[in-house]
Amino acid sequence: MDKKEIKAVHDDDLETLLSNLNILNDVKSGKKKCRFCGCVIDLDNLEAIFPDSGDIKFVCSNPECLKQFYLFLEKENV
Ligand SMILES: [Zn+2]
Structure with missing residues (x-):
């Protein structure tokens, strides 16, 4: 992922994007947290x-x- 490649995520392509980055399963299983508040990230x-x-x-x-x-x-x- 390029450093300039900041993604603002929209619902439509969210799962595709995460899947392309090989992190969809991590997000779905609650393994990822917000960089700032530390809450668990989910698709919502x-x-x-x-x-x-x-x-x-x-x-x-x-x-x-x-x-x-x-x-x-x-x-x-x-
Ligand atoms: Zn947060």
Whole structure:
């Protein structure tokens, strides 16, 4: 996944995207957590994903997390 390749996720292609990244099963089985608040990510509350330190991080739909996500993007200059 390219560093510039930030994905804002929409319901339609969410499962396809996660499947392409080989993380769909992890999300479905509750293994992934929000990068900012630490809540368990599922298909309903997943708002965005982004690459960080060679890993893929998740952002939940909590407005506070989205705010932090955008601050993070500015700081990282991506
Ligand atoms: Zn969160």
